[in-house]
Amino acid sequence: MTFAEVVFNLPLNHSFTYKIPPQFIGVVAGCRVYVPFGKRVMTGVVVDLKDKSSFKSVKDIIDVLDEKPLLKPDILQLTKWISSYYMSSWGQAIQLALPKGLDEFEKENIFLVEENADIDLSEQQQRLYYLIADNPGKSKTFYRKKFGTGSFYTIVNSLHEKGLIFFETEKQKARVGVLMRHYVVIPQNYDEIKLTNEKFCKYLEKRPEVDKLISENSGTSILLSDFQKQTRMAHATIQKMHHNGIVSIEQLATERKPEINYNEKKENFTLNNEQTSVINEIVRQSELDQFKSFLLHGITGSGKTVVYIEILKKVVEQGKSAIILIPEIALTPQTVSRFKAVFGDKIAVFHSKMSIGQRYDAWMACYSGQVKIAIGPRSALFAPMDNIGLIVVDEEHEQSYKQTETAPLYNARDVSLYWGRQHNAVVVLGSATPSFETYYNAHQKKHTLLKIENRATSGFLPEVVLADMRKEKSSSKNRAVFSKILLEKIEDRLNKKEQIILLQNRRGFSSFQQCLHCGFIPKCSECEVTLTYHTYDNKLRCHYCGLNIPAAKNCANCGSDELDNKGIGTQQIQEELANRFKNAVVLRMDQDTTRAKNAYDQILGTFREGKADILLGTQMISKGLDFPNVTLVGVISADVGLSIPDFRSSEKIFQLLSQVAGRAGRGDKPGEVVIQSYQVQHYAIQFAKNHDYSGFFNEEIKHRETYKYPPFNRMIIITVSASNISDAISKAREISTPIRIHGKYLCDLTGPAPAAISKIKNLYRWQISLKINKKYDPAGVKTRQLLSDVLSPFTKQKSNSLFINIDVDPVFGG
Structure with a gap:
């Protein structure tokens, strides 16, 4: 083949043709290449090879x-489908399947010709000029971020x-x-080799502990720095050992593994009849080498993870690999x-x-076949595994499976179904509160519905009490944070040395x-949003763009010092708990407290x-956590x-309340849940109180059908x-007009209209909504x-101030 079709991580919906020089004639689809692109040189991916080109002038x-090739034919096919369905470029979709940091490219750095130039400049030109003067030699990207759009x-x-x-x-x-x-490599026959060196034997007489350490590690390699720490030997002494052939110092590839400072003991579970039935049916299907999807609808605490593990054992025994998706890093x-x-x-x-x-090493471990199981959030779906036999999407209803920031805006749950079909694999979608699309499709026979309706420990779902905060407010001068009943139950659990989980899905102080x-x-x-007050650094912060300003003591508009903090965040609740329960140890788990490396592990480990006594957090604590001593869950504001x-x-809201309620009573002790709300009669809250998913589905599905929302459209x-x-x-109007004209039978168009948040990061946002x-x-x-086409x-128009985002199957929509 003479020509290669190359795609780039750019919003361009076609490939580019390059000539293959003789020295690269062995290049194949899936390889990365370094090519000229306009005035730049970039990394692209070869997606096809051709004998001829219709272009007269083609770059090499x-x-x-x-x-x-880093990308095998099956993953190229997957990314091609993703780009087509989610309306991105193929190059953007391919980036999902490659580890970050591999690209090579040329960047342009900017320098001043001379400082303090005596020339008239506009205000904006002066601003950028002085920005470059203060930070010379940086990239255009650096200055653009500092300067703004x-x-x-x-x-x-x-x-x-x-x-x-x-x-x-x-x-x-x-x-x-x-x-x-650098490693110290110890030969297998160390005990024999040492005897040939008289000086070294005399040295060992004085240092028998060194002899013991080396002998015990014969046939292995020890990191040089670790070897020095363990033996307390001088580097020169180790070098002499190397020159005398006693050990060798070699450079070896080192795998960077993430630290998991959280250990679960291996337990032998006794499977109940429901679990056994589910496992047998899924394993039986996996042995057929045919695609099939299951919805595992198991209540909270029903032991779905144990089910996954038992199925996984059988799949690995069959010589197949597996992918286990989890919804959030907190899990x-x-x-x-x-x-x-x-x-x-x-x-x-x-x-x-x-x-x-670490991500690169994990990716390479999958690519080389060293490991057979990949586990993690949505990005784990693209682990380069061969012969995939099982894909599990745990908590399949979670919206974090949907990519919302950069194209393609794919949903890992739906992509897993396509991927499973390509590999003739079994796909298991698991949840106590399935998404409406998945549950509806199960009733349409697109998935096989399997149910686990009892808790694995033979316990019962917790009793749920609703606290009407309207009554609490009327009996208090100030807006109450805690209801009387929640305070009583917290006090009771603290006295019994039992643990408590409190949910408030809003971080910050107010x-x-x-x-x-x-x-x-x-x-x-x-951004068109209010700033959130944070007490730890006394600042007002934007949770969308990251802007922060010091919290003023006086109003910026009138100068008054009468400032009130509205709304309740996790910081304020933590402060309130400290005042009310002075001896209680409270851990807070939200985006602010989990920024540091291994922070999740440390917080969960301490609580386990x-x-x-109390774990307070946002929605990241509502799913998947299993602590037997937690007997009380409180929802501060269900609204x-x-x-x-x-x-x-x-x-x-129904899913969140049901999931967090399921954290209570997972051990031998019964659990209770207190849900605080100003709208206790809302049907979502009422059905959550009764743990009634079917009732909620039957009520909510009527509204969806009436207004033509998914799963109907x-x-x-x-x-x-x-x-x-x-x-x-x-x-937005230019785009909507031809769609309205040519698509009048294909879809119902609403808009253009301002987005729910009409301005983010200095960009005004207008939306067009289509129901197909x-x-x-x-x-x-x-x-x-x-x-x-539209x-x-x-x-094709180059613009640094206009952006068009296409969201197919959005998880958020008006």
Whole structure:
């Protein structure tokens, strides 16, 4: 083959043709290549080879970066499907399947020609000029982030045209690769070799502990730094041992494994009849080498993890590999520990807190076939495993399986079904509160429904009490944080030395500050949201763009010192608990307290060991955690999220309440749950009180059908973002008009209208919502093709201030 088709991690919906020089004639699809692209040089991926090209002038490949393809044919096919269904470029989808930090590229750094140039500059030009003067030689990306969006590149070019700045190109090599470390390699016949060296034997007479250590590790290798610590030998002495052939010092590849400071003891569980029945049916299907999907609907505490482990044992015995997806990194320490207790080091772990080196090593362990099990959040789905026999999506209803930041905006749950079909594998979707799409599809016979309706410990689901906070408010001068009944039950559990979990799905101290004199509320200057008050550094923070400002003592609008903190965050609750229960040890688990490496492990480990009485947190504590001594769960405010403009809001609240309630009474002691709410009569809260998923589904599904929401109709949301509000509105209208005309039978279009959060990171956001007509376009293929045709001219236009985002099957929608 003479030509290669190459794709890039760019929003470009076609490949680019390059000529293959003779020295690279062995390149194949799936290899990464270093190629010229416009004025840049970038890393791309070969997706196809051709004998001929219709282009007269074709650039050569500069270098081939892989000896053998990193992407196998099946993963190329998967990413191709993802790009088609979720309407991204193929190059963007391929990035899901590659470890981060591998790309090589050229970057342009900016320098001043001379400082303090005597030339007239606009205010924005001056601002960028002085930014470069303060930070010379940085990349364009660095200055753009510091400067903000807007017309950055226009201003850069104007400074260049005026002769005030110049560019220098620098090749950026891959940030990650194999880690090589020095090891002391001890030969298997060490005891024989040492006898041939008389001086060394005399040395060992004085240091018998060294002789013992080396002898016990014959045939192994020890990291040089560890060897020095353990033997307390001088480096020169070790070098002499190396020169005399007693040991050898070699550079060896070192695997970077994440530390899991959380250990579950290996337990022998006695399976109940329901668990055994489920395991037998799934294992029987796995032996047929045919694709089949199951919905495992098991109540909280029903032992679904044990079921997964037993199925996994059988699949591994069949010589197959498996992928276990978990919804959030908060579940990783406990979940990984449970699997490690059974399978040892045969597991590759993936999660966002890992360094790029650790992720690279885990990826390579899968690629080389060293491990047969990959476990982690949605990114683990793309572990390069061969012969996949099982994919488990635990807590399949979780919205964290949906990528929401960068294209492609895929849902790992749905992609796992496609991936399982490609491998003739069994896919198990597990949840106590299945998503409406999955439960509806199970009743449509698209999945086989399996149920576990009893707890594994023969215990009962906890009793749930509703606390009407309207009554609490009327009996108190101030808005109450805790109801009387919750305080009584916390006191009771503390006296009994039992543990408590408290949920408040809002971090920070308060939702916002408000001036009681003029009503002013501080908002983020770059986002259309209020700033959240945090006590630990006395700052107001934006949870969308990260902007933070010191919390003022006086109102910025009128100068009054009458400022009130509205809403209740986890910090405020922690402070209130400390005041009321002075001897209680309270752990807080939210995004602020888990930023540090291994913070999750340490917090959960401390609570599991009984060193804390109360675990307070956001939704990250509501799922998957299993602590037998927890007998009380309190939900501080069940109303958070219930009134947001999202058709799934009732479903999400029901799921959250049901999941967190399931943390209570998982051991021998009965559990109780107190749910505080100002809307105790809402059907989502009432059904959650009774642990009645079927009742909630039957009620909520009527609303979905009436208003044509999923699972009855597929949805696509197009978001147009621009630094200028008029640009956002005009472009949204330009896009919606042809869709409305040509797609009138294919879909119902709503908008353009401002997004629920109409401004984020200085970009105004307008949305177009599509509900696809099942009758005329059941799979949404025609609608996606129409969108592709309509949006094609916009994607070809280069703009640093206009962005178009396509969300197929959104998890959030008005």
